[in-house]
Amino acid sequence: MTxxxxxxxxxxxxVTVVGAFAPFTALAQTKPPAxxxxxxxxxxxxxxxxxxxxKSKILPAAKKxxxxxxxxxxxxxxxxxxxxxxxxAYPDIQVSQVLSPGFQLVERITTESAAGRLQADxxxxxxxxxxxxxxRGLAEDFIPPTALDPGVKWRWPIMNSETHLAGxxxxxxxxxxxxxxxxxxxxxxxxxxxxxxPYWVDLIKRKRVAFTDPRIANIGVYHVYGLKEVNGKQYGExxxxxxxxxxxxxxxxxxxxxxxxxxxxxxxxGPWRVEYSMGTVSITKLCLEPGCVSTQAPLFAVVxxxxxxxxxxxxxxxxxxxxxxxxxxxxxxxTPARAxxxxxxxxDPGKHKLQFAGNDQAERQITEVLKWVVSSKLFDY
Numbered sequence: 001m002t003x004x005x006x007x008x009x010x011x012x013x014x015v016t017v018v019g020a021f022a023p024f025t026a027l028a029q030t031k032p033p034a035x036x037x038x039x040x041x042x043x044x045x046x047x048x049x050x051x052x053x054x055k056s057k058i059l060p061a062a063k064k065x066x067x068x069x070x071x072x073x074x075x076x077x078x079x080x081x082x083x084x085x086x087x088x089a090y091p092d093i094q095v096s097q098v099l100s101p102g103f104q105l106v107e108r109i110t111t112e113s114a115a116g117r118l119q120a121d122x123x124x125x126x127x128x129x130x131x132x133x134x135x136r137g138l139a140e141d142f143i144p145p146t147a148l149d150p151g152v153k154w155r156w157p158i159m160n161s162e163t164h165l166a167g168x169x170x171x172x173x174x175x176x177x178x179x180x181x182x183x184x185x186x187x188x189x190x191x192x193x194x195x196x197x198p199y200w201v202d203l204i205k206r207k208r209v210a211f212t213d214p215r216i217a218n219i220g221v222y223h224v225y226g227l228k229e230v231n232g233k234q235y236g237e238x239x240x241x242x243x244x245x246x247x248x249x250x251x252x253x254x255x256x257x258x259x260x261x262x263x264x265x266x267x268x269x270g271p272w273r274v275e276y277s278m279g280t281v282s283i284t285k286l287c288l289e290p291g292c293v294s295t296q297a298p299l300f301a302v303v304x305x306x307x308x309x310x311x312x313x314x315x316x317x318x319x320x321x322x323x324x325x326x327x328x329x330x331x332x333x334x335t336p337a338r339a340x341x342x343x344x345x346x347x348d349p350g351k352h353k354l355q356f357a358g359n360d361q362a363e364r365q366i367t368e369v370l371k372w373v374v375s376s377k378l379f380d381y
Contacts, residue, residue: 171272260273
């Protein structure tokens with residue numbers, strides 16, 4: 001059973017999420033307003049022109065502004081490491097983080113902008129909330145100079161075509177399993193095993209298997225989208241209903257420390273931490289048929305009409321740098337877009353079978369699936 005405290009938190013989150021999604025889910029059903037074409041094709045000429053403006057105008061102005069207000073859901077390790085790495089390169093620009101869940105920060109920026117009291121310079125969180133900012137017309141169509149550098153190779157197109165946000169890193173989500181609690185011969189092969197294999201049915205019913213709550217803008221709804229829509233013929237709504245009927249334990253955030261500590265046998269949709277790849281905990285990641293899901297994150301956006309616009313651009317461009325990518329791999333285990341930085345294998349999208357590409361098009365469709373999950377009440381237990 002869900003505790004009263006968690007139920008209250010979930011209800012509050014749902015009210016906020018549904019409110020946050022209402023404006024842009026309508027956009028998902030209609031053609032977005034026409035925007036100026038943004039050419040992200042790298043070439044020596046474009047890169048040289050961008051760098052000339054960067055050196056003569058943007059960087060001097062950024063140093064004069066001297067500050068970036070970073071609205072972000074990044075937790076302590078990520079936030080502190082990001083700020084430290086940035087200040088090594090740009091000691092004249094101080095960064096202040098405003099921490100909150102992504103959908104709350106999007107609503108805050110929306111309210112500030114409407115009132116003419118904008119505080120945010122840069123926004124960064126997950127794929128859904130980041131794109132919402134762009135869909136609402138609150139993000140600049142900014143192409144970092146590094147994205148135009150023909151000497152840099154990327155694992156995927158660094159700039160998203162519709163929202164023009166930089167997909168700096170990717171994370172792969174599958175089933176995280178405690179290898180001491182679950183014998184290898186019991187590893188599930190497909191999602192169907194979770195609802196048909198008596199071993200897994202029993203674990204799920206006993207709350208020994210968790211799922212990232214798909215009623216909020218988090219990785220759980222990405223799994224639902226992949227199974228309900230992308231692989232609808234093999235799984236579809238029938239599978240979602242059967243899985244929800246087992247009432248897996250729901251966690252509100254991408255947390256799988258419970259698996260590593262042995263408090264859970266497994267979690268679907270949990271994050272892959274760097275210590276898991278290092279083999280210091282008894283946990284592995286399984287990509288069940290028809291595959292894992294991957295998201296482009298974090299998505300960094302320069303907020304439109306930001307109070308420190310030039311410093312914001314410098315901050316976002318730094319997120320594409322090699323030094324920052326190397327730090328993210330070592331500290332957090334993310335896979336960088338930069339092809340010249342080697343990722344840790346267990347979080348490399350190129351080494352896993354994936355259900356779909358986490359791009360602008362998929363994210364628009366995921367907003368509709370989120371509405372369906374909420375209205376279906378399948379996970380309201």
